[in-house]
Amino acid sequence: xxxxxxxxxxxxxxxxxxxxxxxxxxxxxxxxxxxxxxxxxxxxxxxxxxxxxxxxxxxxxxxxxxxxxxxxxxxxxxxxxxxxxxxxxxxxxxxxxxxxxxxxxxxxxxxxxxxxxxxxxxxxxxxxxxxxxxxxxxxxxxxxxxxxxxxxxxxxxxxxxxxxxxxxxxxxxxxxxxxxxxxxxxxxxxxxxxxxxxxxxxxxxxxxxxxxxxxxxxxxxxxxxxxxxxxxxxxxxxxxxxxxxxxxxxxxxxxxxxxxxx
Ligand code: 0L1
Ligand code: MG
Numbered sequence: 282x283x284x285x286x287x288x289x290x291x292x293x294x295x296x297x298x299x300x301x302x303x304x305x306x307x308x309x310x311x312x313x314x315x316x317x318x319x320x321x322x323x324x325x326x327x328x329x330x331x332x333x334x335x336x337x338x339x340x341x342x343x344x345x346x347x348x349x350x351x352x353x354x355x356x357x358x359x360x361x362x363x364x365x366x367x368x369x370x371x372x373x374x375x376x377x378x379x380x381x382x383x384x385x386x387x388x389x390x391x392x393x394x395x396x397x398x399x400x401x402x403x404x405x406x407x408x409x410x411x412x413x414x415x416x417x418x419x420x421x422x423x424x425x426x427x428x429x430x431x432x433x434x435x436x437x438x439x440x441x442x443x444x445x446x447x448x449x450x451x452x453x454x455x456x457x458x459x460x461x462x463x464x465x466x467x468x469x470x471x472x473x474x475x476x477x478x479x480x481x482x483x484x485x486x487x488x489x490x491x492x493x494x495x496x497x498x499x500x501x502x503x504x505x506x507x508x509x510x511x512x513x514x515x516x517x518x519x520x521x522x523x524x525x526x527x528x529x530x531x532x533x534x535x536x537x538x539x540x541x542x543x
Pocket of ligand 1: 343344345346347351355361388421423424425430437442443514515519
C-alpha cells in the first residue's frame with residue numbers, strides 16, 4: 282500500500298461527505314498519484330465501516346463496468362466492485378430525490394440473489410448458477426462523486442464505484458428458468474426506449490461478473506455470503522436522468538421494475 286491509515290481515513294471521510302452532501306470533487310488520484318489498488322479498496326472499505334457504524338446494513342455487492350458499452354462510455358478496460366447498503370435501496374415504483382444526488386444516471390442490470398456462499402479463486406459461471414437462488418430485474422442509479430464523471434479506475438473504486446441508489450423488482454426466477462445470455466433488456470425513460478441489449482453484453486454471461494466478484498474477494502480471503510444481492514453490471518451505457526423522469530426496465534421473462542426521479 283502506498284497510503285498510510287490516516288490518509289485513507291481522510292479520503293474516505295472526504296468522499297463520503299461528498300456523497301452525503303451531494304457535492305462533487307476532483308478525482309483523488311490528482312493529489313495522491315501513487316495510490317494503489319489496495320489503497321483504493323481500503324478507502325471503499327472505510328466508507329462502508331463509517332456507514333455501518335451509523336447503523337446502515339450491508340445488503341449487497343455490485344460489479345461495475347462489466348459491459349463493453351460501459352467500458353467504452355467510461356474509457357476504461359476492467360470491471361470494478363463495490364457494496365450496497367440499505368440506505369441505497371428504493372422500493373419498487375418508488376421515488377429518488379434528485380436533490381440528494383449530484384448527476385445521477387441509470388443502468389439496466391440483472392440482479393442475482395444467492396442461496397449459498399460463493400468463494401474464489403476458481404469460481405466460474407457454473408458455480409454461480411448452482412449457488413443462485415433467483416435472478417430479477419434491477420435498475421442501478423449511479424452518481425459518481427467526481428466532477429463530470431471524470432476519473433480513473435482507482436478513484437472510482439475508492440468512491441464505491443459510484444453506487445448511490447438501486448431498485449429491484451419484477452419477477453424473481455431461478456436461473457435455470459431463463460437464458461441469461463439471450464435475455465432481452467429494454468430500458469425506457471418517460472415511455473421512450475433509451476437502452477436495448479441482451480444479457481450477454483455483460484462479459485458474455487452476467488454470471489461471469491458474479492464469478493469475477495467472488496474471485497476478487499477470494500484473493501482477499503473473503504467470500505460472498507449466502508443471501509447476498511448482487512448487481513452484475515450495466516448491460517448498456519448509463520443514461521442521465523433528472524427530476525420528473527420515470528424509468529422502467531423490462532427483462533425478458535422477468536417482468537419490469539421502475540422508479541421515479543423527483
Ligand atoms: O456500476 C457501474 O458500472 C459504475 C461503475 C463506476 C463508473 C461510473 O460511474 O460509471
Ligand atoms: Mg452498475
